[in-house]
Amino acid sequence: MDTPRFPNVTTLIVAAAMIVLPFVVPATLASQIAIFATAALSVTLLLGGAGLLSFGQGLYLGIGAYASGLLLRDAGFALLPTLLVATAGTAAVAAVLGAVMVRRQGIYFVMLTLAFAQMGYFAMLAAKDVTGGENGLSGLPRRFDLFGATIASPLSFYVLSAGVFGLAFLAVQRLLASPFGSVLTAIRENEGRSEAMGYNVRLYKIAVIAVAGGIAGLAGSLHAVFLGFVPPTDVDLEVGQRMLVMSIIGGVGSPGGALVGSAFYTLVSEALSELWARWMALIALVLIALVLFLPGGLWSAGRHLTGLLRRRDADG
Amino acid sequence: MQLFLFQVLNGLGIGMIYFLLSVGLTLIFGLMRFVNFAHGAFYLVAAYLAFAIVGLTGSMVLALVIAPLAVAILAVATERLLLRHTYRMPHEAQILITFAIALLIQEVVIMQFGPLGQNVPVPQALSGVVFLGPFVYPAYRLAVVAVAAVVAVVLWIVVEKTKLGAVLRAGSESAEMVALLGINVDRVFMATFALGGALAGLAGVLAAPLRGVEPFMSAEALGIAFVVVVVGGLGTLSGALVGGLLIGLVQSIMSTLWPQGAHLMIYAAMALVILARPTGLLGRT
Numbered sequence: 057m058d059t060p061r062f063p064n065v066t067t068l069i070v071a072a073a074m075i076v077l078p079f080v081v082p083a084t085l086a087s088q089i090a091i092f093a094t095a096a097l098s099v100t101l102l103l104g105g106a107g108l109l110s111f112g113q114g115l116y117l118g119i120g121a122y123a124s125g126l127l128l129r130d131a132g133f134a135l136l137p138t139l140l141v142a143t144a145g146t147a148a149v150a151a152v153l154g155a156v157m158v159r160r161q162g163i164y165f166v167m168l169t170l171a172f173a174q175m176g177y178f179a180m181l182a183a184k185d186v187t188g189g190e191n192g193l194s195g196l197p198r199r200f201d202l203f204g205a206t207i208a209s210p211l212s213f214y215v216l217s218a219g220v221f222g223l224a225f226l227a228v229q230r231l232l233a234s235p236f237g238s239v240l241t242a243i244r245e246n247e248g249r250s251e252a253m254g255y256n257v258r259l260y261k262i263a264v265i266a267v268a269g270g271i272a273g274l275a276g277s278l279h280a281v282f283l284g285f286v287p288p289t290d291v292d293l294e295v296g297q298r299m300l301v302m303s304i305i306g307g308v309g310s311p312g313g314a315l316v317g318s319a320f321y322t323l324v325s326e327a328l329s330e331l332w333a334r335w336m337a338l339i340a341l342v343l344i345a346l347v348l349f350l351p352g353g354l355w356s357a358g359r360h361l362t363g364l365l366r367r368r369d370a371d372g
Numbered sequence: 373m374q375l376f377l378f379q380v381l382n383g384l385g386i387g388m389i390y391f392l393l394s395v396g397l398t399l400i401f402g403l404m405r406f407v408n409f410a411h412g413a414f415y416l417v418a419a420y421l422a423f424a425i426v427g428l429t430g431s432m433v434l435a436l437v438i439a440p441l442a443v444a445i446l447a448v449a450t451e452r453l454l455l456r457h458t459y460r461m462p463h464e465a466q467i468l469i470t471f472a473i474a475l476l477i478q479e480v481v482i483m484q485f486g487p488l489g490q491n492v493p494v495p496q497a498l499s500g501v502v503f504l505g506p507f508v509y510p511a512y513r514l515a516v517v518a519v520a521a522v523v524a525v526v527l528w529i530v531v532e533k534t535k536l537g538a539v540l541r542a543g544s545e546s547a548e549m550v551a552l553l554g555i556n557v558d559r560v561f562m563a564t565f566a567l568g569g570a571l572a573g574l575a576g577v578l579a580a581p582l583r584g585v586e587p588f589m590s591a592e593a594l595g596i597a598f599v600v601v602v603v604g605g606l607g608t609l610s611g612a613l614v615g616g617l618l619i620g621l622v623q624s625i626m627s628t629l630w631p632q633g634a635h636l637m638i639y640a641a642m643a644l645v646i647l648a649r650p651t652g653l654l655g656r657t
Contacts, residue, residue: 109464156647162463163407164646167602171643174595175636182632293591297471304468337479343472347465348457 062233063226066312070225073315074218083210085326087282090217093318094224095275095295096302097311098268101228104308105237106264107244109166112173113299116269118180118291120146120276125193125286126186135200135207135281139220142277143270150269151262158261161247173293180291193286200281213282220278221315224271228311231267240264272299305342307353316354378507379624385513387620388520389582392575393593394600395527395612396568402544402607403564407463409470410450412594413477414569418443418576419585420481423492432495432581440573447569448562456561474590482587489586516578523574524613531609540564544607599642605652614654 077086095117102108124142127133133141157168180187187193199208207216231237239260242250251257280286289295298321306317321339328335346353397411421439426432450473458466498512531537539560543550551557575593583589596619601607604615619638626634645652 103464109467160646160650164650166467167598168643168646170595170598171639171646174639175643178632178636178639182636293595334479334483337476337483340472340476340479344454344469344476347469347472348454351465
């Protein structure tokens with residue numbers, strides 16, 4: 057876990073990485089990394105912050121994406137209100153579902169996240185008059201105005217995505233460093249004791265589920281804006297699993313892990329998809345190895361390395 | 373009314389396959405409190421083995437013998453090599469590693485057989501229909517129900533009447549106590565994984581001629597298996613049977629009334645059962 061301070065070294069590293077990113081990879085790819093880093097951040101906050109494992113965060117990404125698609129296309133919303141309304145709306149849905157889900161713990165909680173995610177997917181298919189069913193939602197605008205600037209080029213989309221990720225990242229860091237974050241840590245480490253100390257555990261869980269849902273919704277909103285289209289795969293169970301895989305690979309011990317995980321996953325898939333269509337096998341192997349040998353994910357590997365270096369400095 | 377009764381009959385047939393698919397998952401959970409997200413992948417491997425064996429030899433019987441055995445070996449190998457190292461880790465680690473294994477197996481299957489679906493022919497001897505009173509029912513489906521029913525009876529005898537069954541039941545109460553009584557729990561865990569894998573394998577082979585094979589059938593199967601065991605009662609044999617039949621019936625009947633809603637309903641049912649009665653319809657409280 058990050059030392060609960062804010063801002064800290066992690067903030068600097070992530071900020072530097074976001075600035076360097078568009079210079080080392082194409083802007084479109086960089087945007088994808090930023091968008092999915094935002095999505096993975098949602099899982100990182102839930103699992104790393106409160107110890108809540110969710111296979112269903114894709115549901116909130118999907119809700120954010122579809123809501124934004126409808127707002128932009130049919131309600132004529134501008135970019136900023138769309139992002140805000142999608143985020144707040146998704147957070148509200150997550151709060152309602154969260155209020156139901158926190159009644160169960162452990163494996164039953166995981167099953168509930170799966171059940172709701174599946175229901176969301178099949179509801180999307182059933183309501184195909186609104187959602188476009190398996191065809192998705194198309195015909196979104198391709199250029200936006202934000203604070204007087206025009207967002208249409210790949211680089212401008214990256215600036216938008218990176219800005220949104222940066223804000224979400226700072227919010228999560230700030231949240232984890234706050235007293236609220238300390239209570240979440242207490243719940244993660246020992247739920248029964250936190251309850252006994254008088255904290256309303258369920259309420260804290262609902263709050264973190266709502267925030268995490270809002271962040272996933274924001275990522276979904278951004279994804280719709282970025283693609284100009286809402287693919288039905290955005291509310292698939294698979295997208296929730298991808299978010300989980302990214303955040304596990306990066307490591308849930310720090311919000312920085314979300315960026316590392318998203319970058320790793322996106323770059324591996326981009327680099328290998330031409331050469332080897334089954335690159336997912338590699339991701340699976342990495343995941344198995346991490347669970348067994350490095351539960352803190354890649355972010356913690358960096359931490360171990362700097363720890364080793366520091367020790368060597370002290371010795372020498 | 374005729375149609376409705378036919379759907380009920382059909383639902384029972386699907387339900388028996390769901391039972392076979394889920395019972396291994398529930399046995400493993402019952403004994404070890406281990407949630408195996410790779411269970412659907414075991415089913416997938418068996419279905420593809422059936423496809424390969426039937427394609428090579430034309431013999432479904434051979435597939436029914438070899439595929440479950442091979443999957444049992446795969447399950448034991450996975451357990452020995454990877455899963456046993458996670459027994460002392462939190463639930464989350466077990467879920468994640470089995471999820472990753474399922475992903476890996478799915479990718480390997482695509483490498484071997486390609487991403488597209490394939491058909492598996494119904495065995496010649498069972499390709500006809502059977503007249504059940506006013507109904508015409510495919511003979512193969514009837515055979516599946518028969519096989520699953522036999523398996524259910526055998527499993528019930530094993531769990532309730534044999535020493536292994538006694539160990540299984542005792543282990544699900546307290547694995548530690550069973551170990552203290554001098555029983556090699558490690559071996560029991562291995563045997564349970566083998567049995568669970570073989571049962572998923574059996575379901576995969578039997579389902580292959582009914583629905584064909586495709587690499588993504590594992591995710592769908594895993595979802596169904598979760599619904600079945602949760603609705604029936606996680607960890608109980610009878611729960612898997614009742615849950616399987618119930619979900620099979622609901623799906624079959626809904627498929628005529630509101631096809632898009634069939635899946636929506638079963639996952640809603642799952643959520644409802646978890647919230648209202650987490651031990652499942654048949655579980656002890």
